[in-house]
Amino acid sequence: MPEIAAPAIIKPRRPNILARMFRTLRLPVNDPFAVAGLLIYLVFIATAVFADQITTHDPTEILYTPSYDLAADLRPGQDGFIMGTTSLGRDIFSQLVYGSRSALLIGVTAAFMVALIGSIIGLVAGYFGRLVDAVLMRLADIAFGIPFLPFVIVLAAFLQPSIWNVVIAMALVLWRDTARVIRSQVLTLRTRGYVEAARVAGSSDFKIIVRHIAPNILPLSFLYGSIAIGWAILTEASISFLGFGDPDSISWGYMLQDAFASQALAKQAYYWFVPPGICIILVVSAGFFITRGYENILFPKLNR
Amino acid sequence: MTEPLLSVRDLRVSYQVGRSFVHAVDGASFDIPKGSITGLVGESGCGKTTVARALTRVIADNAAITGGEILFEGRDLAKLPEREMNALRWRDIAFVPQSAMNSLDPVYTVEYQLGEVLRRRGGMDRRQARKRSEELFEMVGIDANRLNDYPHQFSGGMRQRVAIALALALNPKLIIADEPVTALDVIVQRQILDQLKELQVRLGLSVILVTHDISVVAYICDRTVVMYAGKVAESGTMQAALTAPSHPYTMGLRNAFPDLQGAASGVLTPIEGAPPNLANPPAGCRFKPRCPFALDVCGSEPPVVDVAPDHPVLCHRARESAALRIEAAKTETWMARA
Amino acid sequence: MNIVTKKPEVLVSVHEARLHYQVGGAFAAMRGKSTVVKAVDGVTFDIRRGESVGLLGESGCGKTSMGRLLLKLEDTTGGSIHFDGEELGEVRRHRLKKFRSRAQLIFQNPFDAINPRFTIRATLSEPLENAGIPRSEREDRIIKALELVRLPEPEQFLDRYPHQLSGGQLQRVVMARALILQPEFVVADEPVSMLDVSVRAGVLNVFRDVRDRLGLTAIYISHDLALVRYVCERTIVMYLGRIMEDGPTEDIVHEPLHPYTKALVAAVPVPNPDQSHDPLPIGRGAPDPRNPPSGCVFRDRCPSAHARCASEVPQPRPVGSRLVACHLF
Numbered sequence: 020m021p022e023i024a025a026p027a028i029i030k031p032r033r034p035n036i037l038a039r040m041f042r043t044l045r046l047p048v049n050d051p052f053a054v055a056g057l058l059i060y061l062v063f064i065a066t067a068v069f070a071d072q073i074t075t076h077d078p079t080e081i082l083y084t085p086s087y088d089l090a091a092d093l094r095p096g097q098d099g100f101i102m103g104t105t106s107l108g109r110d111i112f113s114q115l116v117y118g119s120r121s122a123l124l125i126g127v128t129a130a131f132m133v134a135l136i137g138s139i140i141g142l143v144a145g146y147f148g149r150l151v152d153a154v155l156m157r158l159a160d161i162a163f164g165i166p167f168l169p170f171v172i173v174l175a176a177f178l179q180p181s182i183w184n185v186v187i188a189m190a191l192v193l194w195r196d197t198a199r200v201i202r203s204q205v206l207t208l209r210t211r212g213y214v215e216a217a218r219v220a221g222s223s224d225f226k227i228i229v230r231h232i233a234p235n236i237l238p239l240s241f242l243y244g245s246i247a248i249g250w251a252i253l254t255e256a257s258i259s260f261l262g263f264g265d266p267d268s269i270s271w272g273y274m275l276q277d278a279f280a281s282q283a284l285a286k287q288a289y290y291w292f293v294p295p296g297i298c299i300i301l302v303v304s305a306g307f308f309i310t311r312g313y314e315n316i317l318f319p320k321l322n323r
Numbered sequence: 324m325t326e327p328l329l330s331v332r333d334l335r336v337s338y339q340v341g342r343s344f345v346h347a348v349d350g351a352s353f354d355i356p357k358g359s360i361t362g363l364v365g366e367s368g369c370g371k372t373t374v375a376r377a378l379t380r381v382i383a384d385n386a387a388i389t390g391g392e393i394l395f396e397g398r399d400l401a402k403l404p405e406r407e408m409n410a411l412r413w414r415d416i417a418f419v420p421q422s423a424m425n426s427l428d429p430v431y432t433v434e435y436q437l438g439e440v441l442r443r444r445g446g447m448d449r450r451q452a453r454k455r456s457e458e459l460f461e462m463v464g465i466d467a468n469r470l471n472d473y474p475h476q477f478s479g480g481m482r483q484r485v486a487i488a489l490a491l492a493l494n495p496k497l498i499i500a501d502e503p504v505t506a507l508d509v510i511v512q513r514q515i516l517d518q519l520k521e522l523q524v525r526l527g528l529s530v531i532l533v534t535h536d537i538s539v540v541a542y543i544c545d546r547t548v549v550m551y552a553g554k555v556a557e558s559g560t561m562q563a564a565l566t567a568p569s570h571p572y573t574m575g576l577r578n579a580f581p582d583l584q585g586a587a588s589g590v591l592t593p594i595e596g597a598p599p600n601l602a603n604p605p606a607g608c609r610f611k612p613r614c615p616f617a618l619d620v621c622g623s624e625p626p627v628v629d630v631a632p633d634h635p636v637l638c639h640r641a642r643e644s645a646a647l648r649i650e651a652a653k654t655e656t657w658m659a660r661a
Numbered sequence: 662m663n664i665v666t667k668k669p670e671v672l673v674s675v676h677e678a679r680l681h682y683q684v685g686g687a688f689a690a691m692r693g694k695s696t697v698v699k700a701v702d703g704v705t706f707d708i709r710r711g712e713s714v715g716l717l718g719e720s721g722c723g724k725t726s727m728g729r730l731l732l733k734l735e736d737t738t739g740g741s742i743h744f745d746g747e748e749l750g751e752v753r754r755h756r757l758k759k760f761r762s763r764a765q766l767i768f769q770n771p772f773d774a775i776n777p778r779f780t781i782r783a784t785l786s787e788p789l790e791n792a793g794i795p796r797s798e799r800e801d802r803i804i805k806a807l808e809l810v811r812l813p814e815p816e817q818f819l820d821r822y823p824h825q826l827s828g829g830q831l832q833r834v835v836m837a838r839a840l841i842l843q844p845e846f847v848v849a850d851e852p853v854s855m856l857d858v859s860v861r862a863g864v865l866n867v868f869r870d871v872r873d874r875l876g877l878t879a880i881y882i883s884h885d886l887a888l889v890r891y892v893c894e895r896t897i898v899m900y901l902g903r904i905m906e907d908g909p910t911e912d913i914v915h916e917p918l919h920p921y922t923k924a925l926v927a928a929v930p931v932p933n934p935d936q937s938h939d940p941l942p943i944g945r946g947a948p949d950p951r952n953p954p955s956g957c958v959f960r961d962r963c964p965s966a967h968a969r970c971a972s973e974v975p976q977p978r979p980v981g982s983r984l985v986a987c988h989l990f
Contacts, residue, residue, distance in 0.1 A: 212773035219732065220838065221761035221791035230787075231776055366857040464945065478947035479720075508719040508884045509928040513941055520938075535858055538930030542938075562934050579862040580932040581887035583914060591891060593863030597827045 053312025059305035063298075067120040075101065076110035078117045078269045083108070095290045103290050106281035114269050115294050121270040122252050122302055125182050129251030132190035134244035137197020138236065144198065145205025146228055156202070162195035171254055172263050181265045185255050193250065197243040201236050208232050242313040249306035256299055271295035327354035328497060328529045329378070334391035334401070336370070336377045345602045347373040349553035350391070355497065355546075360523055360530040362540035362561065364576070365550035368598050372421075374550070375499050375533045377401075379418050380408050395497075413444055417490035419483075419500040426486055427474035433485055434470035440492045459488040464518055480511035487519065491526075501533045516543045537576055541565055549573050552598050552609035559634035569636040569644035571614045574651035592654045608639065615656045616640055616647055672745055672846060672878045673708040673731060679739030680726050680902075684951070698950045700726035702902035703740065705977070710845075713872060713879040715889030715910060717925065718899035721950050724882045727899070728848045731880065732764050733757070744846070762792050765839035767849040767868075771831035771856075775823040781807075781834055782819040788842050806837040809874075810867050829860030833867060840871060847872070848880045853888065865891055886929050890914055898922045901948045901958040908983025918985045920963045957988065965989060 066073065076082060082090040082104060090108040093100050102112040144155040171188040178184045208214060209232070217227045252271075258264050259272030260279065278284075278292035336348040348370040355361050365371045376382045378393055380400065393400040395416070400408065412418075420426045428436060434456055441452035457467040463484040474482060483503055490498050500519070504512040520543050523530050532544060540547055540561060547564040549557045549572065557570040568574045575594040582589065596613040599605055605612060607622040614621070620639050628641035640647060650656050680701040701723045708714055716724040729735040730742060733749045742749045744764065752760050768774035775784050785803045794802065807815030810833040823831055832852060839847055849868065853861040869892055872879050881892050889896055890910050898906040898919065906919040917923045924943035944962035954961045960970040969988050977984040 212768050212770055213776040213779075215734065216766075216768060216774050216835075216838065217776075217787060218734065219761060219766045220788035221758050222787060223791075226791075234778055366859050480947060509886075509930070510719060510924055510941060510943060511947065513928040513930070514945065517938075517940065536930065537858075538932045541932050541934050542930050542936065565932065565934050576859060577932060579859050581885075581891050582931050582933065583887045583890065583926070583929045584931050584933060584936070591862035591865055593829075593861070593866065594859040595863065597829070597860075 050308075050312035050315055052308040053315075056305040056308030056312070059301055060309070063119050063123060063302055063305075066116055067123045070116045070120050074110075074113040074116045075099075076113045078109060078113040080110075081108045082110060092286065092288065102294065103288070105277055105291065106283075107277075111274075111291055111294070114274055115271070115298065117269045118271040118274060118295060118298065119302075121182055121268050122255070122298070125186055125255045125270075126248035126251045126302070126306070128183075129186045129189045129193070130244040130247040132186065133193045133197055133247040134240040136190055136194040137243060138201055138233075138240040140194060140198040141201025142205055142228055142232065142236070145202040146209060146224065146232065148206075148209075152202070155198070159195040159198050162192055165192055167192055168254070168257060172258060172261065175258060175263050180263055182255060182268055182270070185258060185264075186251065189247070189251055189254060193247055196246075197240060200243065201239055204236050204239055205232055208235055238313060242310055245306050245309045245313065249303040249310075252299060252303055252306075271299050326357075328357045328395070329355040330392075330394040331355075331374070331378070332392040332394065334374065334377060334393060335389045336373050336382065336386055337389045338383065338386045340385070340602065343602045346604070347386070347553055347601055348377065349601075349604075351550065351553070351555045352391075353548045353555055353558045355529055355531060357496075357529055358523075358527050359545040360520070360532055360543055361546040361548060362537075362544035363531055363533045363548050363550065364535065364537055364540055366535055366598060368601070369550045370553040370601075371533050371535075371550050372501055375418075375501055375531060378499060378531070379412055379416050380405075381412075381418065413440065413490075413495065414493045415495055416497045416499065417493070417495040419486050419490045419498060419503050421502040421505065426489070427482065429474050432471050432473055433477075437470070437489060437492060440489060445493050455492070456488075459491055462491065462522060463488045478511075480507055480515060483507065483511075483515055484518065487515075487522070491522070494526075495528070497529045497531070499531045499533070502535070503532070504539065505534070505536070512539075513542075519543065537565065537580060549576075552604060553601055554609060554637060555635075556610070556638070557634075557636045559631070563631060563634050567631075567644070568648065568651075569630045569634065569641055570610075570638050571616050571640075571647060571651060572610050574648060575613075575657065578651065578654075578657065590654050592657045594657065608637075616650070670709050671707045672710045674743040675704055675706050675727075675731070675740070676742075677740035678704045678727070678730055678737050678742055680723075680730055680735060681738045699902045699953070700950065701730060701737075704899075704902070704904055705740075706897060706904065706907060708878055708880070710878055711876050712895060713877075713881065713893040715886075715893035715896040716880055716882045716899060717884065717886055717889050717896050719884055719948065721901070721948055722899040723902040723950075724884075724899050725850055726902075728766070728850055728880060728882050731846075732766050732848055733760065734766075758791065762788070762842040763844050764846040765842070765844040765848070767839045767847060767852045768835050769851040769854055771828060771835045772823070774835050775831060775838075777823050780820050780822055781826075784823075784834065785838055785841055788838060792842055802841060803837075806841040807834070809840060809871055810834075810837045811863075811870075812837070827860070828856045829863055832856060832864050836864075836867065836871070840875070843875065844877070846878045846880075848882065850882045851884075852881075854883075868892060886914065886926060887931075898925065901950060901953050903958055904977060904984070904986060905959065906983060906985050906987075907977065908981075908985075912982055918980055918983065918990060919959075919987050920965055920989070921959050957986075 084090045090100065090104045091106050093104040095101060095103045097103065100110055102115065104110055140155050144152040170192055171185060174188040175184045214227060214231050217231050255264065255270055256272030256275065259270055260276045262276060264270065264273050264276070274295040275292055278288070283291045332352050334348055334351045335346065338345040338347055351374055363371045363375060373382070377388055378400065388401050391401060437456045437459065438452040441447045441455050447455060456470055460467045460470060465481060465484055477485060504515050507515065516539065519530065522528065534540060544561045547558065547561045548555055549564060549570065551572045556572050557564055557568065564573060565577065568577055578592040579594060581591055594613055599609055599612065608625045611617045611621045618639065625637050625639045627635050627637050630636050630641050630644055636644070678701055682698040682700060684696055684698050704727060716727055718724045726735065730737055733752060736750060744760065782803060785806060786799055789799045789802060803819065804815050807818065812818060812830060812833050818826070826834065852868065853864050856864060881889055883889050893910055895908065896910045896913050897904055898921065900921050906913065906922045913922060914926060917926045920942065924941050927941055942964050946962060956972050957970040957975050960966040963970065975986045975988050977986040978990055980990045
């Protein structure tokens with residue numbers, strides 16, 4: 020009998036871990052708004068990373084004109100200051116560029132903390148239920164009762180004005196939304212057949228949460244994370260504008276406060292306060308565009 | 324045969340999915356006589372629900388009737404303007420959906436929902452509507468006191484009864500029921516079927532019962548239309564289709580059902596394989612890939628053969644059906660292919 | 662006589678098992694509604710090794726809850742369940758892991774029972790991983806399990822995702838997952854109710870075949886006596902959390918004793934044109950697990966109910982080969 024060659028079992032390539040993670044995140048690349056948002060983010064991230072190379076001056080340095088006068092209230096283009104200077108003789112362009120750094124630092128860390136804390140609490144509360152759920156959700160209720168901006172101001176004033184305290188204050192309050200939504204999502208996921216199947220298969224609770232439940236809520240945590248980016252930047256701007264900000268770091272909110280205090284409007288120095296305003300609007304709305312893209316992925320029916 | 328109430332001729336319904344077209348119904352023809360219950364049988368994805376919905380022209384946004392006629396009292400429903408069609412729905416042809424819970428609005432009482440239909444579509448005033456609602460509830464065997472209840476206060480079977488009452492509200496001539504008992508327990512299922520039969524006889528209705536369960540057909544239907552992959556495989560009286568199935572698919576279905584009256588040692592025989600993808604159906608007979616009796620000729624479009632008066636069968640080998648039936652009763656016949 | 666095995670004959674022993682849920686709460690209580698649902702209420706039976714038992718009843722009769730109790734997916738609120746001599750309430754930690762590999766569940770809905778993000782390989786690896794089977798052996802076991810449930814050319818399925826499989830194929834994968842650790846005891850919860858009729862028979866045949874080949878002890882949960890009869894030699898009929906009748910399936914099919922079983926048998930549709938169209942010997946309405954009647958829970962729908970049925974709960978009594986819980990016997 021002639022030997023028939025057994026067809027070689029083709030080992031299919033497993034998609035590499037990066038590609039898999041990318042797929043799990045499900046970046047909304049089909050939505051034009053979301054793509055615009057992602058592009059805006061990219062530009063700002065690049066600006067923040069290469070701030071040292073882009074800027075022409077130290078943003079906190081008090082500058083002088085070649086004629087040794089204080090370089091105060093110069094118009095854009097004058098004496099080589101691209102966007103002019105502040106009343107204290109600081110370069111507005113450099114401040115704007117460095118402002119992206121603190122905005123992104125605040126935005127990303129706040130988003131990360133909010134998404135992380137909220138997701139973990141939501142997962143734990145939703146999965147274990149009963150007493151754990153009751154305790155965590157009452158904590159969330161308390162967090163819902165805290166007035167956001169006053170709390171952040173008080174905490175920032177109490178600890179000491181620094182952008183990290185703003186981030187911490189935000190994380191302490193904003194986790195509640197994420198946790199609530201993720202908990203309810205987990206409650207429905209928990210009843211899915213494959214979660215029960217994993218239990219019957221002998222998987223531990225930890226394994227079930229990590230393997231079967233968390234991947235399904237990851238896009239939701241990202242949604243809430245990207246909402247938090249906008250909130251964080253806005254909050255920091257508000258706090259800086261109100262004068263509770265970190266005096267040592269340059270942020271767009273600080274620039275607005277500086278412009279306001281120096282009566283830039285009366286001086287018609289639009290070049291001073293319009294650019295940071297636009298930057299805040301751009302970054303915050305970029306966050307919401309991405310959010311929108313995620314919503315379309317998560318709740319396709321809303322699209323109609 | 325007397326003039327049928329509804330006559331479907333070469334009906335075609337297609338869905339657009341992305342850039343391709345799925346021909347869910349691909350040339351279906353059958354008649355619905357007056358005062359009968361017709362079972363529309365087939366597995367999921369065979370097009371039975373699409374046919375049922377096409378008859379009332381309530382089909383999905385991405386679907387369209389692309390050909391054929393639906394003759395109802397001398398009018399072609401496939402081409403009727405939407406306004407006239409709308410006037411006809413519920414009044415002449417009523418639909419009982421599969422899940423009664425979804426057809427009832429949870430925030431209104433059942434009486435309100437019945438009343439809305441009776442007043443808006445039936446032109447009744449409040450008192451008449453109330454009277455008719457009580458009458459309808461009595462007809463479907465629910466205490467009229469429960470008219471003021473909300474849908475969630477009813478059990479699954481009761482809700483199905485309410486859905487039937489809703490369909491009956493305007494005295495339709497034809498009721499199309501899509502899997503009305505599939506989700507129900509056997510006892511409730513039997514009670515609903517009994518109720519449906521009783522109403523059908525009493526009111527002289529015609530009913531199209533969409534189902535995947537030939538036991539339900541055997542219990543209640545007068546006629547059977549067996550669908551497979553968007554086409555009518557076989558149609559005729561229920562007796563003929565079940566005692567003398569002439570399409571191999573019907574024979575296979577018959578084998579796949581457990582029979583409580585049969586011998587305990589009976590073996591169930593599955594039809595191996597799955598129905599074809601309708602975006603890209605096989606050439607010729609669509610049952611060919613699963614059929615134990617397929618020949619080379621089955622690669623070409625099968626003819627419609629009348630194996631008996633009023634018993635058309637879509638099969639190349641329909642004339643040999645008596646012999647095939649004997650073969651089909653054996654389990655080995657079906658296992659050989661698997 | 663030479664007794665080779667020292668194992669006791671009874672694998673599962675259920676004694677007065679109860680599963681009561683607290684529902685509603687203060688509002689329902691104020692409106693005079695009962696806040697306790699007795700999903701399982703004093704159920705007693707034994708299952709011998711190698712026996713196949715059907716749990717038959719309508720939705721809400723407690724059959725699924727009973728199945729979950731047997732697998733310790735839920736803990737009893739009263740009574741006891743022993744699995745191979747061990748009280749399930751005391752099975753914890755590593756013994757729970759051991760138990761999980763011995764007792765398995767076949768799910769009702771195959772489309773829901775497999776994580777849509779997992780390939781078939783990943784799905785079937787999970788129990789092996791938990792049981793500490795080394796990676797090198799897993800592939801082999803997976804292929805063997807898929808062959809056992811008669812999936813032709815199992816290799817081609819390994820890297821597919823659930824949505825690429827048909828319902829019948831998925832249900833076989835679900836069965837393969839349940840069987841991959843070679844359990845002794847399997848609970849099948851309406852495993853074919855979500856499947857098309859043409860493929861049901863195939864899945865049922867695989868179930869029967871595998872059970873016989875592996876000598877499994879099995880529970881088959883269903884509301885359809887015709888299906889139960891196809892796979893089980895013994896049937897337990899439940900109604901509102903209690904056992905109505907318990908005995909050989911053929912006896913129950915041919916001569917049901919309990920009035921409820923009579924209705925249940927009469928209601929099963931048969932694929933024959935000539936069949937009885939007599940009205941069912943049962944009252945209308947659905948069982949309400951929150952407000953069951955006093956005495957016999959079936960009495961409000963029973964055609965032969967009498968005064969005693971309201972006052973006294975009928976206890977299961979032996980009648981021939983069976984146990985029947987009815988005052989008529």
